[in-house]
Amino acid sequence: MNVIHVLEDFSFQSGGIRTVVLDLHTRLLNNNINSKILTTRIEDGDQAIKVEGETTPWRYSKNLKSTLKSLNSKNEISLIHIHGVWMYPQYATAKFAKQNNIPFLITCHGMYEPWLWSQGTLKKKLYFNLVVKSAFSKANYLHAITHNEANELKALFPNTPTVEIPNLIDSELAIEDSYNGEEKYVLYVGRLDSKKGIDLLIKAFSNLNPKGFKLKIAGNFSDYKLELDQLVVSLGIENKVEFLGLITGEEKIVYFKNAYVFVAPSHSEVVGMVNLEAAIYKTPVITTFQTGLKKEWSNNGGILVNPNVEEIESALKTALNWTLEQRNENGLKLHNFVLKSYSWQYRFDDWVKLYQNMLK
Known part of the structure; x- marks a missing residue:
């Protein structure tokens, strides 16, 4: 099994998302499951695939699709795990996965929670409805971290299966x-x-x-x-x-x-x-x-x-x-x-x- 994690920012600036993705990635590797991280921003020493887009609006990356295509051609992608919802890497990866019949799931990391919708509502609603909703709705699963988030995702994507697994920490x-x-x-x-x-x-x-x-x-x-x-x-x-x-x-x-x-x-x-x-x-x-x-x-x-x-x-x-x-x-x-x-x-x-x- 080859799992590719895609997110726009894997640096310390991304806060808890870096911790969550790194923990899951490390745990998979330790259990003999191949795992790679693809992102536009990393820290020195990170074992991750860095593509363009760190300084561009929307984290637009010219070589994201070509990088995914290269990995897929070498049979290095069994499934794609997308983290986050608002930037180009998530949208482009969802479309790539669907076009190439690659199973994918999306962890929204609470980015569709009601309080966040209230901040810049019109812009976010337009982006959601006109750009990403169609692509994201084709995911194999939407991953919710809490029961409340699961209900919110079911309301936004009523025809897409939802699974609930909380954030986890290493004892x-x-x-x-x-x-x-x-x-x-x-x-x-x-x-x-x-x-x-x-x-x-x-x-x-x-x-x-x-x-x-x-x-x-x-x-x-x-x-x-x-x-x-x-x-x-x-x-x-x-x-x-x-x-x-x-x-x-x-x-x-x-x-x-x-x-x-x-x-x-x-x-x-x-x-x-x-x-x-x-x-x-x-x-x-x-x-x-x-x-x-x-x-x-x-x-x-x-x-x-x-x-x-x-x-x-x-x-x-x-x-x-x-x-x-x-x-x-x-x-x-x-x-x-x-x-x-x-x-x-x-x-x-x-x-x-x-x-x-x-x-x-």
């Missing part, structure tokens, strides 16, 4: 090192984008103004950071908020496991990987119902809220008033919940069976 990431408590801080990790609700977290933290705690915000700097900087200054909490920039590797692990609590106040997400990462390192997590996590999250050491200042502030107040023992107990409970519900060890076979079914 081997779990470490024995415990929280050191040297510095008390609330942590956010992710893109600096209005979708992520970071402004709500800053306001909630400012209202609470917890003694001895800092708010650390990690993510590649963007134009949106200027708005967040202005917000921090207007609230007079410059000395309590720290922007870390992009953190990766061991540095990210250290920040995760030593946060008193992790907060991801997103307006829209599909099981954000950062929530699972924080939990696997035994750090309690406050996040939103809109991330698509199971409701049992709130009964297993985490807290689910709606993305508004009042509910985030209330959850923060609860978490920051935990004793150290309570904090560690909740972190361990959430860790165990994630292992059972969202780990590759329990759910990898779901992917193998889906791919095998596509090839029948």
Whole structure:
């Protein structure tokens, strides 16, 4: 079996999508299933096929189709797994797959969620209805990450089969090192984008103004950071908020496991990987119902809220008033919940069976 993953961006800038695709790709290789990644943007050292389009509008790539054609002529494509929905690589690959009778599925990664439709609605609706709907509807499967997303996809593509598999995390990431408590801080990790609700977290933290705690915000700097900087200054909490920039590797692990609590106040997400990462390192997590996590999250050491200042502030107040023992107990409970519900060890076979079914 030869699986080709296609997405427009495999760099760190793509956030959780890179993590999801890399994890699946690596897991397939480790189980003797051939897997390749094709994209317009990578990081140094990535084992991926890079095509043109990194700097072009719509990520248009002149050599995408020729690259796919070359791979297909050498019998290196059994099926294609498309990730994302809004750029040229996804659209062109879907058309190529259909024209060449290659089975394909699309993971939408929450990009058709209601909150996102409300941002630039007319342009997105025109693109969806006039450009991609016909091509995407011919997929063998649409992959949903949550039950809510599955229902949304069924409404958009009523005649295309939908399969639900959550984002998964590697339990081997779990470490024995415990929280050191040297510095008390609330942590956010992710893109600096209005979708992520970071402004709500800053306001909630400012209202609470917890003694001895800092708010650390990690993510590649963007134009949106200027708005967040202005917000921090207007609230007079410059000395309590720290922007870390992009953190990766061991540095990210250290920040995760030593946060008193992790907060991801997103307006829209599909099981954000950062929530699972924080939990696997035994750090309690406050996040939103809109991330698509199971409701049992709130009964297993985490807290689910709606993305508004009042509910985030209330959850923060609860978490920051935990004793150290309570904090560690909740972190361990959430860790165990994630292992059972969202780990590759329990759910990898779901992917193998889906791919095998596509090839029948």
